[in-house]
Amino acid sequence: MSHLLEIKDLQVTFGGLDALSGLNFHVDEGEIVSVIGPNGAGKTTFFNTITGLVEPTGGDILFQGDSVLGLEPNEVTSLGIARTFQNVRLFPNMTILENVMVAQHCRTSQNVFGALFQTKAFKKEEEEIRQRAEEILSFFGSRLVGYRLDQAAFMLSYANRRRLEIARAMATQPRLMLLDEPVAGMNPSETAELTELIGRLRSEWGFTIVIIEHDMAVVKNVSDRVVVLDHGVPIASGSYEEVSTDPDVIEAYLGRPVESHS
Amino acid sequence: MTALPSSLLLDWKRIVRWGSICAVALLFVSLVGMPIKLDPKSIISPLLSLGYVSLFWLPLIFGYVASSRVVLEGVETSKPGLPDLLTGVLTGAIGGAGLTLLMLGIENFDIRDPLINWSPQLLEVLAFGARDLNPAVWIGIGGALGLFGAALNVIPESLRRGISYGFFTVLAVAIFEPALDDMSEGFRLEWLIELIFQKRGGLKLWPAIILASLIGMISIISKGKVKKAVAQYREQEAPKKKQTSYVLFGVIAALGIVLPIFMGTYVNSLLANVGIFLLLALGLNIVVGLAGILDLGYVAFFAVGAYTTAVLTSEISPFFAPGMTWVLSLVFVVILAALTGLIIGAPVIRMRGDYLAIVTLGFGEIIRLLFLSDFLKPYFGGAQGILGIPGIDLGVVYISGTDTRGIFYLVLFFCAIAVYVSWRLQASRLGRSWMAIREDEQVAEAMGINTVNSKLMAFVVGAVLASFAGAIMAARVGSVFPNSFMILISIVILVVVIVGGMGSIPGVFVGAFVLIGILGGPKQPGLLQEFGSLKLLVYGMLLVYMMLQRPEGLVPSARRTQELHQEEFLQDSWLKGTDDEEQSVEGEEAQV
Numbered sequence: 036m037s038h039l040l041e042i043k044d045l046q047v048t049f050g051g052l053d054a055l056s057g058l059n060f061h062v063d064e065g066e067i068v069s070v071i072g073p074n075g076a077g078k079t080t081f082f083n084t085i086t087g088l089v090e091p092t093g094g095d096i097l098f099q100g101d102s103v104l105g106l107e108p109n110e111v112t113s114l115g116i117a118r119t120f121q122n123v124r125l126f127p128n129m130t131i132l133e134n135v136m137v138a139q140h141c142r143t144s145q146n147v148f149g150a151l152f153q154t155k156a157f158k159k160e161e162e163e164i165r166q167r168a169e170e171i172l173s174f175f176g177s178r179l180v181g182y183r184l185d186q187a188a189f190m191l192s193y194a195n196r197r198r199l200e201i202a203r204a205m206a207t208q209p210r211l212m213l214l215d216e217p218v219a220g221m222n223p224s225e226t227a228e229l230t231e232l233i234g235r236l237r238s239e240w241g242f243t244i245v246i247i248e249h250d251m252a253v254v255k256n257v258s259d260r261v262v263v264l265d266h267g268v269p270i271a272s273g274s275y276e277e278v279s280t281d282p283d284v285i286e287a288y289l290g291r292p293v294e295s296h297s
Numbered sequence: 298m299t300a301l302p303s304s305l306l307l308d309w310k311r312i313v314r315w316g317s318i319c320a321v322a323l324l325f326v327s328l329v330g331m332p333i334k335l336d337p338k339s340i341i342s343p344l345l346s347l348g349y350v351s352l353f354w355l356p357l358i359f360g361y362v363a364s365s366r367v368v369l370e371g372v373e374t375s376k377p378g379l380p381d382l383l384t385g386v387l388t389g390a391i392g393g394a395g396l397t398l399l400m401l402g403i404e405n406f407d408i409r410d411p412l413i414n415w416s417p418q419l420l421e422v423l424a425f426g427a428r429d430l431n432p433a434v435w436i437g438i439g440g441a442l443g444l445f446g447a448a449l450n451v452i453p454e455s456l457r458r459g460i461s462y463g464f465f466t467v468l469a470v471a472i473f474e475p476a477l478d479d480m481s482e483g484f485r486l487e488w489l490i491e492l493i494f495q496k497r498g499g500l501k502l503w504p505a506i507i508l509a510s511l512i513g514m515i516s517i518i519s520k521g522k523v524k525k526a527v528a529q530y531r532e533q534e535a536p537k538k539k540q541t542s543y544v545l546f547g548v549i550a551a552l553g554i555v556l557p558i559f560m561g562t563y564v565n566s567l568l569a570n571v572g573i574f575l576l577l578a579l580g581l582n583i584v585v586g587l588a589g590i591l592d593l594g595y596v597a598f599f600a601v602g603a604y605t606t607a608v609l610t611s612e613i614s615p616f617f618a619p620g621m622t623w624v625l626s627l628v629f630v631v632i633l634a635a636l637t638g639l640i641i642g643a644p645v646i647r648m649r650g651d652y653l654a655i656v657t658l659g660f661g662e663i664i665r666l667l668f669l670s671d672f673l674k675p676y677f678g679g680a681q682g683i684l685g686i687p688g689i690d691l692g693v694v695y696i697s698g699t700d701t702r703g704i705f706y707l708v709l710f711f712c713a714i715a716v717y718v719s720w721r722l723q724a725s726r727l728g729r730s731w732m733a734i735r736e737d738e739q740v741a742e743a744m745g746i747n748t749v750n751s752k753l754m755a756f757v758v759g760a761v762l763a764s765f766a767g768a769i770m771a772a773r774v775g776s777v778f779p780n781s782f783m784i785l786i787s788i789v790i791l792v793v794v795i796v797g798g799m800g801s802i803p804g805v806f807v808g809a810f811v812l813i814g815i816l817g818g819p820k821q822p823g824l825l826q827e828f829g830s831l832k833l834l835v836y837g838m839l840l841v842y843m844m845l846q847r848p849e850g851l852v853p854s855a856r857r858t859q860e861l862h863q864e865e866f867l868q869d870s871w872l873k874g875t876d877d878e879e880q881s882v883e884g885e886e887a888q889v
Contacts, residue, residue: 086743109742109743109747109748112743112745118743120740125740126737126741127863128856128859129732129736133729133732137732140729140733140746141745141747145726147727149725150721151721157725160726161725164726185535187866189867190866190867207744
């Protein structure tokens with residue numbers, strides 16, 4: 036069977052710097068794959084390229100068998116790839132509800148005239164958007180609902196912002212979700228909770244998930260498969276146990292035994 | 298040096314600093330000619346004219362500012378008293394000394410060449426019309442005004458409020474004199490006007506005093522109940538607030554419909570001017586306030602609307618003169634404006650921020666120059682414009698261009714449409730996408746919003762609303778000329794939106810009334826006709842002041858207030874206990 040996402044020989048060059056050079060990668064429907072690697076390995080560039088924010092200099096990205104190269108980011112999203120950002124990027128002055136409602140843009144269709152004449156279809160769609168938003172937010176327990184719904188996003192705590200980002204990605208109704216360091220900056224109990232949620236994202240919502248993460252406990256707990264990037268090339272791939280004992284990986288993280296360089 | 302009693306220790310640095318700023322401000326105001334130009338406008342006849350107000354308020358304000366202190370909650374400070382008063386007096390006196398120097402300077406030197414207002418005329422105004430007034434008098438006047446300003450800090454707050462309300466009421470009544478005069482006929486209140494106003498303009502002394510004390514008393518007695526009511530209105534739960542808003546809106550709409558019947562030509566034509574700019578501002582508010590696209594060429598759409606109407610309805614338009622009715626032409630106006638919006642928007646929309654502003658500025662001028670050009674002269678008449686635009690035949694009634702009341706109602710109708718459009722779009726899929734784009738365009742795109750389409754829609758909706766204003770304008774004036782569509786109009790509309798409050802519909806209303814109604818539009822006189830050439834200066838000063846002191850505008854939208862005062866909102870929610878309690882401290886550090 037063909038892969039949900041297949042990346043062939045992907046190359047991204049910034050000026051003279053090869054951020055990604057010859058990356059091959061694939062994800063199957065229903066998998067949770069972790070992408071790890073030291074800082075500057077090209078993990079976030081990898082996500083940016085998939086979602087159309089960065090144009091690759093070579094290679095191809097196939098989603099459900101079709102190339103997504105040259106598509107605008109919003110077109111990629113409407114194909115069914117959603118993402119979160121490493122440095123949380125919410126719409127800070129919109130309310131929590133609005134943040135999730137606006138993310139359903141590509142799944143809804145009402146235009147100016149519907150809004151001006153308040154057609155039945157418009158009202159129905161608005162109601163559906165709102166209900167779906169509340170349903171998605173209630174996935175995170177009581178944290179983002181109730182009086183919070185109408186609070187501006189900037190008033191949230193750090194961990195809740197991260198949660199809201201995931202909620203926003205969920206609202207685009209993706210098949211593939213790219214999470215960029217979802218637990219960065221969370222305390223151990225929050226991390227544990229979110230790890231469990233990531234599992235439920237697959238079991239309850241049916242998303243296929245790719246995670247960039249530095250927290251190895253999370254990587255170990257959630258992933259079916261781990262891919263290690265270094266200097267824009269995959270240096271290892273396999274289960275967590277296989278990867279964590281791979282000498283190349285240890286070298287990439289810790290440096291060579293003789294001389295140490297960062 | 299003998300030790301001064303501690304109560305007399307003054308902050309000399311502060312006094313000198315504020316005093317010199319005051320002096321410079323006074324010199325500036327005098328030399329741009331405000332006292333001369335505003336002297337004919339009488340506030341309290343014959344004692345006080347607006348010209349003198351333009352001088353007097355400065356030492357007063359600076360006295361107030363210099364003597365006010367920052368009082369922190371929970372920190373004990375000494376009670377305001379003598380030293381503060383003295384600070385005010387000295388600040389005001391230093392400021393006044395600036396004018397003394399100016400008078401001496403005018404008497405002894407002649408630098409009229411660069412400074413037009415360095416004139417005997419200014420000297421006469423500064424000397425209160427007297428021949429040989431000792432210039433040092435201004436030191437005394439400055440000191441007295443400074444004392445008064447400082448006294449405002451010392452007296453209890455309720456009294457301060459009373460005095461300032463009384464003062465501002467008198468000022469407002471005097472400014473509104475022509476309007477009141479005009480309205481009085483409709484209400485059969487000419488006797489009242491005669492009672493309080495002098496024949497040649499300005500309030501009579503006694504009515505002014507009575508009015509000021511009356512309003513002052515009322516405000517002292519009511520003890521800020523109004524403020525409380527406003528606060529209460531803001532604190533209301535969402536559904537109830539909505540209800541109150543509807544009631545308020547209904548009352549204002551009813552007033553807008555009923556009042557013009559009683560008003561004369563003067564007020565109605567003033568209101569029609571305000572209305573046309575209001576309509577433009579409401580349109581721009583969608584583009585700038587909601588979608589965050591800084592469009593400096595908005596006048597282009599105004600011009601397209603006006604020219605389309607002109608060509609289609611005028612019997613004598615140079616090339617193509619179908620002589621349509623105004624209503625029919627409106628269909629084409631909408632279509633052409635939308636098309637222009639798309640054509641201008643398409644190349645512009647991919648730019649961001651400053652670049653976009655500059656390019657739209659260019660397009661605004663290009664449209665005007667096209668209408669002015671020899672190349673298109675056979676079609677649009679070049680600098681001679683298009684004349685002979687008929688009035689508006691609505692079937693039931695015929696509104697000629699000079700029927701100001703009819704025009705006002707028409708403008709009101711279109712403003713209502715604009716308000717409805719803004720209101721409905723704000724709470725729709727499109728409105729949300731605009732908000733998201735305004736917050737973070739890249740993320741909005743990553744979240745599946747087609748930013749190009751959304752922004753183009755904002756451009757088109759704004760263009761159509763502006764073209765309505767253009768169509769009404771053409772019918773009202775009866776002719777269109779390229780020079781009615783200067784860049785200045787774009788800027789004035791933008792200032793209306795900014796001063797009123799970006800993204801806030803009531804704000805735009807207030808902005809239009811204050812700027813266009815009172816100061817006047819680029820070519821249209823406002824209530825203060827005397828401002829004439831000083832209008833743009835006042836616009837500029839107002840804009841600078843607003844940006845520094847109240848960037849969210851006069852009547853801000855809740856969202857924008859929140860955006861500009863995030864810290865305060867976070868503190869508030871912390872105090873109320875509704876903040877997010879699980880702030881993880883280590884979170885900030887672990888960011889990569």
